[in-house]
Amino acid sequence: MEYKTVSLADQVFERLEADILGGKYQRGETITELRLCGELGVSRTPVREALRRLSQEHLIEETPKGTVVMGISRKDFEDMCAIRIRIEGLAVRGFIENLTEEGIRELREAIDFQEFYLTRSDADHLRNMDSRFHETIYNRCGSTILRDTLAPLHKKVQKFRRQSMQERSRAVKSVEEHRAICEAIAAKDAPLAEALMARHVENALKNIIEKEL
């Protein structure tokens, strides 16, 4: 196990990101540096750095009236899915081109865990494993650019989906889709894997849309 010391600034960033995506800070709410310093027990320096990064990701916006929380809107969610539908397949293709035993193993492990948590109806861990599945692909697709483009989108989509509660039937389907994608990858069938992945993201989107009607 590798121990890496994470700086306060990084911790603050991750904490704030999670809290914004998780809805602790409401969209439109304004926040001040000092308030965050108090809540997190650190000085302004790390808070400022975190805020700058959040601003870069457009999770907050620094207006003349103060820094206000942006979070993710329904339309943002749809837009993110539209993008992912079109490029997540590229990552899959890259993954296949750089295929290793280890990569396949990681993917299968994530899916196995998904099935396990499904039987336990443990939605939180299930989501984590969903992230693991997709991030494994991003990390091993051989393209930093693709990873940097997709990873934040997936992270945000994930959190959004969490807010609009997930029903079990979709979760079951989702894991099945992961399995199918994984098998296509193992068989090095790039066109199939790409198509399945696009469909997978599309299904997730459709599921949310239907539920919101």
Place this chain on the structure above:
Amino acid sequence: MEYKTVSLADQVFERLEADILGGKYQRGETITELRLCGELGVSRTPVREALRRLSQEHLIEETPKGTVVMGISRKDFEDMCAIRIRIEGLAVRGFIENLTEEGIRELREAIDFQEFYLTRSDADHLRNMDSRFHETIYNRCGSTILRDTLAPLHKKVQKFRRQSMQERSRAVKSVEEHRAICEAIAAKDAPLAEALMARHVENALKNIIEKEL
């Protein structure tokens, strides 16, 4: 004209971004905060904030051995184009859905300038107007997510192209393509506009690839 006071931190960020993309800092080169403070004549605080943001964009990487400049590799360029080919069309579609007189005017103006600078063989201004064209679309496509995804890609592609010198014949073709895209947009022919845009990005990519062989 709107005057907005830009903080030192923002200025440092933009300056460093431009210098990295422009090749002033070489890929692999390591930089220290103090060196930058000296070069830019500011204290560490704004420099740090800028570095964090650059790190977020993966233009630098903070390793245990110091922060090293990443810049853009040839493969990064190809990956960025591959992504843009697939989603730049979405922005065009959004632009058409949110079409305004003002939007069309802005687009046409950018193209007019491009033709002007072409006659002057002024490559720098020509590139600026190329950026203006694409950024107008991003800004008016009605999706923050799409804009935030595409804008950095385009900015980096642009700078990369600058390094590998642009020949005139491609520039002429490029402006023609812009004009065609703009007319398809004005006619609200979304499928055509999308297709033309995808082709446009693809051509830019092909042009670089051929030249590098």
Place this chain on the structure above:
DNA sequence: TGCGGTACTTTTGTATACAATGATACTTAA
């Protein structure tokens, strides 16, 4: 009571101070 001005408080941007960590170079001893 209403309006205006002033002073205070809040908030942010920047600089700097301090501590910890890691690298480097120098000295000393074998």
Place this chain on the structure above:
DNA sequence: TTAAGTATCATTGTATACAAAAGTACCGCA
């Protein structure tokens, strides 16, 4: 001469101090 240990320097992470800008509230005067 080499190796090891120590001391110093460089670099970064964090905290805080200070200044400027902006908002707010209170007070006085009409």
